[in-house]
Amino acid sequence: MKYIKNVAKTYPNIAKLIEIGKSNMGRPIYVLVISNMKTGTTIDKLVKLRNMRKEGVKNVPPMKPYQGKPGHWICGSTHGNEHTGTEVCLYIIDKLVSGYGSDLKIKQIVDDQTFYICPAVNPDGLFNSIEKGISQRANSMKKDDDGDGKVNEDGFDDLNRDGYITQFRYKDQKGRYVIDDVDPRLTVRLGRNEETKKQRYSVIMEDKDNDGDGKRGEDSERGIDLNRNFPEGWFKEDGMAGGSGDYPTSSPEVHAIAEFFTNHRNILMAQFYHTSGGFTFRPLGTAPHNKLHPKDVAVFDMIMGKKYLEIIGEEVPEAWKKPESLSKFKEELKEKSKNKYAIARGYELPRGWRVSYNETRDRRYAYGMAMDWAYMQYGIYSITTELWNPQKDIKDFPQFDGADARIQRERALLKYQDEKYGGKLFVPWKKFKHPELGEGEIGGWIPKYRSNALPGEPLLGVCEKHWQFELFRAGLQPEVVISDAKARVLYTTNNANTAGVSQKGDQVTIKKGKSKGRYKIIEVTVKIENKGKLATHIARGAQLAGNREDVVWLIGERDKITFLQGTPFQKLGVLEETMKIPGYSGPSFSAPPQQQRMQRMRRYVPPGFPVRRWPRQMFGPKQVKQTGPKREVKWLIAVEGNTPLKIVVTSQKGGTKVKNLSIQ
Structure with missing residues (x-):
């Protein structure tokens, strides 16, 4: 990771490298923060705690200024052998830092937003895949799988010592492979009960029995699938473990990410890069479509999905082009589709933008997935892009369909690497006598090229497409601003507590004093708006544990201000989007957040249990x-002397802004 260290050193004003944890093998997990380090603020810088922590207690670390801006998470190599995601992360970093001084759009985004880019979630798997030539999807773990008292002593072996762990194929009457008739470098997998008169082969990774227990590769450092270790949908319906690991976040890599997201609630966009396929998953995979709010579905599909398909050059569904006709499309689908979720939406999801949940069989894809966790528990527009599809990402690559499309693609890809790379990405098969399996051949794709974007022009094309898509998503982020703030002195008095103020409904009556005094009675009027395209939360985001609705503060010296109307901070709800959400016409939020919380509280009150009805003012701010993207807020306060006043609007995912009040 020399590159990101150099970036942080070269661009200290817009880049900061932080270590969020270490892998099982002690390798650091880095996040590069890209944002203008001289802009931004957070509420904890402006409002002091009434009850300060004891000296030495550091359980509430101060927030960084960049946490007061809308956040965008991008990561790669959750699976160590899928390093195309790492390449795209590095490309995006380069675009942001190199374009900051010359591209006004990039400069504005870096000034106003924060990117958290983690090129290697799984540094151990990535290291083994790239440096050792072992294709390792999982993380690494120190373990004794075979109970012989030794740790990781029987892993994969570079039998021919060429620096790569490729494949060993050997004749086996029970084997599931045959040699391809067209290109003998390839093997074709047979169906489970498929008959053949050809010579059968078995194909394994280069490996041998290192500890003499009759098993090969049973005690490697290969650990668990990190994208099955997140705490969303990890358990099966019967309460038993479904995901990987001993428990959710049991791996240090996932634990580090979970802790980072918990401490950086400003993240509204997240991208978890994987390889391969050339398409994007949006939520959900652990649960069916109806667990998403319809508004979020419209944002995911008709805004993000539509743009993604346009970028990768795939056909956009007709329903996304004509969202006003969704009811007609729903009726048409009733006649020709058995997918109840597609009928409810009004369209089948296209190849390039899909869910991993099996909607036809109504069955989950997996357990404990990062994308679902980020959306369901943090209220984030999270997606997983499976990068790299040779048919889409290699210019003039032949297109294949039908039963033999897979082997035809493999032949074409092998031919392409022969012509463009001189055959250097594929190790020719050579005879080798295996110590346990006997005569056979070693060869095949060099592991790091087997399912990743090929170097040069193909990789550059993949990087550019997905940089453009994340740049588009950054342009959707909310942007909360204080558009106007006024403070007007109404009169003065000697006693703030006896100032004549009465309120009936929204009507406030002020009884002015007759003489000047040391307290000024001030009326404060503030206008706040979200200028961003999307709302400051997903549809149910403000209701999630750890999230909160938008808030505006009137700040001054606490002991010199008396609030006559309004409270020190007032809840704004969720500042809604400025763009029209295509295909959605319902309410933005199913119920105000405080009502949702009260409803949840009532569920746990036993029948007949006495419930005390508290006065309204005791519930706090x-x-x-008001609804929509704009708010107008008023206060009536008594101020002693000339204490300065500030307005602070703080939105968890829409940013924090400050404005000094000028008293007229």
């Missing part, structure tokens, strides 16, 4: 009852 005032709730501003």
Whole structure:
């Protein structure tokens, strides 16, 4: 990771490298923060705690200024052998830092937003896949799988010592492979009960029995699938373990990411890069489509999905082009589709933008997936892009369909690497006598090229497409601003607590004093708006544990301000989007967040249990009852002397802004 260290050193004003954890083998997990380090603020810098922590207690670390801006997470190599995601992360980093001084759009995004880019979630798997030539999807673990008292002593072996762990194929009457008739470098997998008169082969990774227990590769450092270790949908319906690991976040890599997301609630966009396939998953994979709010579905599909398909050059569904006709498309699907979720939406999801949940069989794809965890538990527009599809990403690559399409693609790809790379990406088969299996051949694709974007022009094309898509998503982020703030002195008095103020409904009556005094009675009016295209939360985002709705503060010296109307901070709800969400016409949020919380509380009150009805004012801050992207908020306060006043609007995912008040 020399590159990202150099970036942080070269661009200290817009880049900061932080270590969020270590892998099982002690390798650091880095996140490069890209944002203008001289801009941004957070509420904890402006509002002091009434009850300060004891000296030496550091359980509430101060927030960084960049945490007061909308956040965008991008990561790669959750699976160590899928390093195309790492390449795209590095490409995006380069675009952001190199374009900051010359591209106004990039400069504005870096000034106003924060990117958290983690090129290698799984540094051990990536290291083994690239440096050792072992294709390792999982993380690494120190373990004794075979109970012989030795740790990781029987892993894969470079039998011919060429620096790669390729394949060993040998004749085996029970084997599931035959040699391809067209290109003998390839093997074709047979069906489970398929008959053949050809010579059968078995194909394994280069390996041997290192500890003499009759088994090969049973005690390697290969650990668990990190994308099955996240705490969403990890358990099966019967309560038993479904995901990987001993428990959710049991791996240090996933634990580090979970802790990072918990401490960086400003993240609204997230991309978890994988390889391969050339398509994007949006939520969900652990649960069916109806677990998503319809508004989020519209944002995912008709805004993000539509743009993604346009970028990768695939056909956009007709329903996405004509969202006003969704009811007609739903009726048409009733006649020709058995997918109840597609009928409810009004369209089948296309190849390039899909869900991993099996909608036809109504069955989950997997357990404990990162994308679902980020959406369901943090309220993030999270997606997983499976990078690299030779038919889409190699210019003039032949297109194949039908039963033999897979082997035809493999032949064409092998021919392409012969012509473009001189055959250097594929190790020719050579005879080798295996110590346990006897005569056979070693050869095949060099592991790091087997399922990743090929170097040069193909990889560059993949990087550019997905940089453009993440740049588009950054342009959707909310942007909360204080558009106007005024403070007007109404009169003065000697006693703030006896200032004549009465309120009936929304009507406030002020009884002015007759003489000047040391308290100024001030009316404060503030206008706040979200100028961003999307709302400051997903549809149910403000209701999730750890999330909160948008808030505006009136700040000054606490002991010199008396609030006559309004409270020190007032809840704004969720500042909604400025763009029209195609295909969605319902309410943005199913219920105000405080109502949702009260409903959840009531569920746990036993029948007949006495419930005390508290006065309204005891529930804390005032709730501003307005909707849409704009709010107007008022206070009536008594201020002693000339204490300075500030307005602070703080949105967890829309940013924090400050404005000094000028008293007129």
